[in-house]
Amino acid sequence: MAVIIDGKMLAKKIRQELKVECEELIKEGIKSKLAVIMVGDNPASKVYVRNKSRACEEIGIEYEEYLLKDDIKQEDLIELIKKLNKDENINGILLQSPIPDHLNINEAFKTITYRKDVDGFTPSSVGKLCIGEDTFISCTPYGVMKMFDEYNIDLTGKNVVILGRSNIVGKPLIQCCLAKNATVTVCHSKTKNIEEYTKRADVLIAAIGKAKFVTKDMVKKGVVIIDVGINRNEEGKLVGDVDFENIEPIASYITPVPGGVGPMTIAMLMNNVIKAAKEQNNQISKL
Numbered sequence: 523m524a525v526i527i528d529g530k531m532l533a534k535k536i537r538q539e540l541k542v543e544c545e546e547l548i549k550e551g552i553k554s555k556l557a558v559i560m561v562g563d564n565p566a567s568k569v570y571v572r573n574k575s576r577a578c579e580e581i582g583i584e585y586e587e588y589l590l591k592d593d594i595k596q597e598d599l600i601e602l603i604k605k606l607n608k609d610e611n612i613n614g615i616l617l618q619s620p621i622p623d624h625l626n627i628n629e630a631f632k633t634i635t636y637r638k639d640v641d642g643f644t645p646s647s648v649g650k651l652c653i654g655e656d657t658f659i660s661c662t663p664y665g666v667m668k669m670f671d672e673y674n675i676d677l678t679g680k681n682v683v684i685l686g687r688s689n690i691v692g693k694p695l696i697q698c699c700l701a702k703n704a705t706v707t708v709c710h711s712k713t714k715n716i717e718e719y720t721k722r723a724d725v726l727i728a729a730i731g732k733a734k735f736v737t738k739d740m741v742k743k744g745v746v747i748i749d750v751g752i753n754r755n756e757e758g759k760l761v762g763d764v765d766f767e768n769i770e771p772i773a774s775y776i777t778p779v780p781g782g783v784g785p786m787t788i789a790m791l792m793n794n795v796i797k798a799a800k801e802q803n804n805q806i807s808k809l
C-alpha cells in the first residue's frame with residue numbers, strides 16, 4: 523500500500539502560510555495584486571480562472587480580470603500586457619491558456635515583464651531556472667517539487683522518468699529534478715517502447731493528458747508516482763494519466779487525481795504573486 527501524497531492538504535497549509543505572510547505585508551503597506559487575462563470563452567479556462575480568483579480572495583491578494591473577446595488582435599493583446607507591465611499596482615500577470623489559434627501565445631508570454639512573470643513562462647524565467655538562479659518556477663512543476671520536499675522524498679541518484687515534454691510541465695520538471703541530483707529521462711509521443719523507460723523509474727512523473735495511460739505492468743514495485751494528468755473518463759469523472767487503483771498497491775508513494783498536483787498548482791501561483799510583490803518592494807522572498 524502506498525502513502526497517498528495529499529496535495530489538497532499540503533496546498534491548504536501553503537495557502538494558510540501565505541495568508542499570514544500577506545497580512546504581515548499589508549501591515550507594512552505592501553499589497554499584492556494579480557492580473558489575469560483570459561481570451562475567449564473556454565469553459566475549462568473559466569473554471570481555472572475562478573479557482574485562482576477564489577484563492578486570491580482567501581489569501582488577501584487583490585485580483586483583476588481582463589476578459590477579451592476571442593477575435594481580439596495580437597497587437598491589442600500585446601498592448602494590454604505592456605500596460606499591465608507598467609502598472610505599479612499590479613505585481614503579477616497571468617495569461618490563461620489556451621488562447622485562440624490566430625494569436626501567438628509565445629509572443630504574448632515574451633511580452634510579460636520578467637518581474638511580473640508569476641507563471642514562470644518567459645524566456646528569462648526559463649533561462650534562469652536552467653542555470654540554477656532564483657526565479658519564478660512554473661507553478662505545476664514547483665508544486666510537484668514541494669510535494670517531494672514535504673514527504674522527504676530525496677531525488678539524489680534516483681532514476682526520474684518524466685512522461686511529457688511541454689513547456690509548462692515536462693521541460694521545467696527536467697531542470698527541477700536535475701537540480702535535486704536525479705538522473706532524468708524524458709519520454710514523449712515519439713518515444714519507442716516507453717515501458718522500457720517507465721519500468722526503470724524510481725520516480726515516475728506522468729504529464730501527457732491520456733486517461734490511465736500508465737498501467738501496473740509498466741512500473742516496478744516501490745515506485746513513486748506523481749500524476750499530473752487531468753482527464754475525464756467515459757462517466758465524466760476526473761482521472762489522471764495513471765491507473766491509480768491497480769498501481770497504488772505496489773507503489774511507495776502516489777498522488778491521487780483529483781486532490782494531488784492540481785491544488786498545488788494554484789498554491790504555488792499564489793506563492794509566486796507574493797514573491798513578486800515582495801521583490802518589487804525590495805524584500806527577500808521566504809519560500
Ligand code: NAP
Nearest residue numbers: 662686687688691710711729730731750751752783784787
Ligand atoms: P501538452 O502540452 O498537451 O503536452 C503533452 C505531452 O505529452 C507532450 O510532450 C506529448 O508528446 C506527450 N504525449 C502525448 N501522448 C503521448 C503518448 N502516447 N506517449 C508519450 N507521450 C505522450 O500537455 P500539458 O499541458 O503538459 O499537460 C499534460 C497533462 O497535465 C494534461 O492532462 C493537463 O490537463 C494536465 N495538467 C495538469 C495541471 C495540474 O495543475 N494538475 C497543470 C497543467 C497540466 P509530444 O511533445 O511528442 O507531442
